[in-house]
Amino acid sequence: xxxxxxxxxxxxxxxxxxxxxxxxxxxxxxxxxxxxxxxxxxxxxxxxxxxxxxxxxxxxxxxxxxxxxxxxxxxxxxxxxxxxxxxxxxxxxxxxxxxxxxxxxxxxxxxxxxxxxxxxxxxxxxxxxxxxxxxxxxxxxxxxxxxxxxxxxxxxxxxxxxxxxxxxxxxxxxxxxxxxxxxxxxxxxxxxxxxxxxxxxxxxxxxxxxxxxxxxxxxxxxxxxxxxxxxxxxxxxxxxxxxxxxxxxxxxxxxxxxxxxxxxxxxxxxxxxxxxxxxxxxxxxxxxxxxxxxxxxxxxxxxxxxxxxxxxxxxxxxxxxxxxxxxxxxxxxxxxxxxxxxxxxxxxxxxxxxxxxxxxxxxxxxxxxxxxxxxxxxxxxxxxxxxxxxxxxxxxxxxxxxxxxxxxxxxxxxxxxxxxxxxxxxxxxxxxxxxxxxxxxxxxxxxxxxxxxxxxxxxxxxxxxxxxxxxxxxxxxxxxxxxxxxxxxxxxxxxxxxxxxxxxxxxxxxxxxxxxxxxxxxxxxxxxxxxxxxxxxxxxxxxxxxxxxxxxxxxxxxxxx
Amino acid sequence: xxxxxxxxxxxxxxxxxxxxxxxxxxxxxxxxxxxxxxxxxxxxxxxxxxxxxxxxxxxxxxxxxxxxxxxxxxxxxxxxxxxxxxxxxxxxxxxxxxxxxxxxxxxxxxxxxxxxxxxxxxxxxxxxxxxxxxxxxxxx
Numbered sequence: 001x002x003x004x005x006x007x008x009x010x011x012x013x014x015x016x017x018x019x020x021x022x023x024x025x026x027x028x029x030x031x032x033x034x035x036x037x038x039x040x041x042x043x044x045x046x047x048x049x050x051x052x053x054x055x056x057x058x059x060x061x062x063x064x065x066x067x068x069x070x071x072x073x074x075x076x077x078x079x080x081x082x083x084x085x086x087x088x089x090x091x092x093x094x095x096x097x098x099x100x101x102x103x104x105x106x107x108x109x110x111x112x113x114x115x116x117x118x119x120x121x122x123x124x125x126x127x128x129x130x131x132x133x134x135x136x137x138x139x140x141x142x143x144x145x146x147x148x149x150x151x152x153x154x155x156x157x158x159x160x161x162x163x164x165x166x167x168x169x170x171x172x173x174x175x176x177x178x179x180x181x182x183x184x185x186x187x188x189x190x191x192x193x194x195x196x197x198x199x200x201x202x203x204x205x206x207x208x209x210x211x212x213x214x215x216x217x218x219x220x221x222x223x224x225x226x227x228x229x230x231x232x233x234x235x236x237x238x239x240x241x242x243x244x245x246x247x248x249x250x251x252x253x254x255x256x257x258x259x260x261x262x263x264x265x266x267x268x269x270x271x272x273x274x275x276x277x278x279x280x281x282x283x284x285x286x287x288x289x290x291x292x293x294x295x296x297x298x299x300x301x302x303x304x305x306x307x308x309x310x311x312x313x314x315x316x317x318x319x320x321x322x323x324x325x326x327x328x329x330x331x332x333x334x335x336x337x338x339x340x341x342x343x344x345x346x347x348x349x350x351x352x353x354x355x356x357x358x359x360x361x362x363x364x365x366x367x368x369x370x371x372x373x374x375x376x377x378x379x380x381x382x383x384x385x386x387x388x389x390x391x392x393x394x395x396x397x398x399x400x401x402x403x404x405x406x407x408x409x410x411x412x413x414x415x416x417x418x419x420x421x422x423x424x425x426x427x428x429x430x431x432x433x434x435x436x437x438x439x440x441x442x443x444x445x446x447x448x449x450x451x452x453x454x455x456x457x458x459x460x461x462x463x464x465x466x467x468x469x470x471x472x473x474x475x476x477x478x479x480x481x482x483x484x485x486x487x488x489x490x491x492x493x494x495x496x497x498x499x500x501x502x503x504x505x506x507x508x509x510x511x512x513x514x515x516x517x518x519x520x521x522x523x524x525x526x527x528x529x530x531x532x533x534x535x536x537x538x539x540x541x542x543x544x545x546x547x548x549x550x551x552x553x554x555x556x557x558x559x560x561x
Numbered sequence: 562x563x564x565x566x567x568x569x570x571x572x573x574x575x576x577x578x579x580x581x582x583x584x585x586x587x588x589x590x591x592x593x594x595x596x597x598x599x600x601x602x603x604x605x606x607x608x609x610x611x612x613x614x615x616x617x618x619x620x621x622x623x624x625x626x627x628x629x630x631x632x633x634x635x636x637x638x639x640x641x642x643x644x645x646x647x648x649x650x651x652x653x654x655x656x657x658x659x660x661x662x663x664x665x666x667x668x669x670x671x672x673x674x675x676x677x678x679x680x681x682x683x684x685x686x687x688x689x690x691x692x693x694x695x696x697x698x699x700x701x
Contacts, residue, residue, distance in 0.1 A: 135627060
């Protein structure tokens with residue numbers, strides 16, 4: 001920032017006098033806390049002034065939106081051109097029920113789809129597997145074969161929506177099914193738009209739906225990068241996620257650092273396979289949390305963009321601006337929502353969503369008020385969607401880009417988060433990179449320590465959770481309408497699966513599975529075309545992953561307490 | 562005479578990967594002087610019951626956020642009966658709707674701790690439950 005030297009000196013002097021006065025007044029009237037910090041523990045001053053950002057250079061550190069280092073946003077005019085995609089994560093019970101929910105959401109104004117799969121599907125098990133017992137359809141939709149996808153997207157033209165699929169270890173299979181579905185609808189792969197989460201490293205760290213060990217998992221991921229670069233160019237091949245890392249208890253700086261360190265590992269892996277980061281870089285995307293500390297969250301998103309752009313330019317030597325941009329989806333922090341007084345969650349989500357918008361997100365999911373109790377009802381997800389629409393159409397914040405830029409506090413905090421995050425990234429580099437850091441348990445330990453510290457803060461009353469440890473009321477939530485998954489869902493899904501298996505060309509399926517097995521053994525062969533062939537024949541996800549499990553083995557958790 | 566430490570297995574049955582709560586409670590139990598065996602993810606009911614018996618545990622704490630609580634509580638409790646280990650206290654927490662808690666208690670669960678429960682509450686409850694269990698053992 002351009003401040004005349006003498007003016008700065010006068011401001012600094014005035015500030016020192018202010019601090020001295022404040023110190024005196026604190027003796028007489030203590031403040032509410034001895035130390036004020038952000039939600040992540042960064043100390044917060046009484047007031048910020050020009051001297052706090054005297055080293056900030058507008059063009060180098062901020063730049064215009066849409067220009068390196070993209071601190072202010074990845075598009076020049078952001079929401080003036082187009083709002084973020086209102087993309088509500090949804091799925092439960094059956095493909096039919098989930099399809100109805102998707103069509104409801106689209107009719108209510110959501111502008112993109114987001115598929116939640118059940119746990120067996122996320123972990124590569126068919127609905128009839130012993131490990132699937134009790135779990136079918138509970139946290140998302142069960143998808144065993146292409147037949148389920150056909151039902152899931154009934155009356156939804158794939159050339160008119162973009163779809164994000166939260167699927168990681170078996171991402172290749174679900175992407176193949178989506179492509180095969182497009183073929184059936186007459187939509188060629190090069191027209192398909194969407195995202196697969198496909199981020200295995202955070203599964204090992206914080207989410208738990210891994211299948212295979214790291215090496216073959218990275219191979220599957222880079223196979224997808226390459227396949228999409230050539231055949232599905234509008235597809236976001238990965239959603240490098242910090243959301244879950246934050247949900248597991250990390251601080252904001254750790255959320256940035258561990259996410260971007262994962263990103264570095266993926267870029268490294270693809271480069272090692274001979275891929276061009278200027279090409280695949282354009283289709284990397286990210287996924288962050290929108291947590292409680294409003295201003296820290298805005299600063300976090302800005303810091304993340306700046307750090308990633310510099311990593312891509314300086315560390316990896318990219319020359320394509322578009323491949324340096326950190327484009328991201330955001331979800332409001334589920335773990336901040338309470339089972340007590342669920343209506344309060346509507347307000348929490350509203351603030352969190354606003355932080356994401358002021359932080360320049362490309363896509364947003366807002367949680368429903370019954371988050372801590374069950375999957376959302378139609379009513380509660382409606383309110384969550386309206387929250388986004390009210391921000392977009394009524395709040396006025398979308399009329400200009402990055403409105404909080406230049407705030408002394410916001411810029412100082414952006415810088416502080418950037419500095420902290422870079423320290424973590426450097427530490428991980430020294431260990432030998434993210435894969436080593438995960439193996440050593442370093443990342444997991446950091447997260448757990450932060451989670452435990454937070455729990456202690458809540459139990460001591462130092463951290464207030466309204467309605468939980470302060471301002472409690474006696475409640476009776478027994479009459480509350482909640483979404484329930486019918487227990488017969490599992491049995492019905494197995495019946496469906498058996499019908500598909502009976503009706504398909506089983507010899508052909510067997511042959512495609514053998515082709516996958518052979519290809520799995522050869523790292524130089526891209527598995528995607530073979531998986532695509534198998535799903536076209538209605539091979540099941542469990543069958544495909546079963547072969548891969550046999551060839552690749554299974555990941556064994558590194559238990560870090 | 563020194564009191565034998567409470568031994569508790571903290572378990573994650575099934576496919577649910579949400580382990581923040583389980584790890585926090587395991588650590589809190591440990592800090593409260595208990596001996597804790599945390600199973601890690603993807604445990605089958607067989608594995609959980611086997612671990613509890615092998616480790617001579619007083620209690621099993623089941624953490625489940627995936628909606629499969631009815632299945633896992635029932636299976637684990639039934640298995641403990643089959644193996645004549647029903648003196649092992651079963652309790653748990655996670656995302657379990659309030660109106661589904663009574664049926665878990667009826668099955669034989671000692672307590673279900675919902676979101677927002679302070680760790681001190683679970684620790685206190687477990688201490689009392691183990692005390693009562695040991696008192697019964699002495700009598701029999």
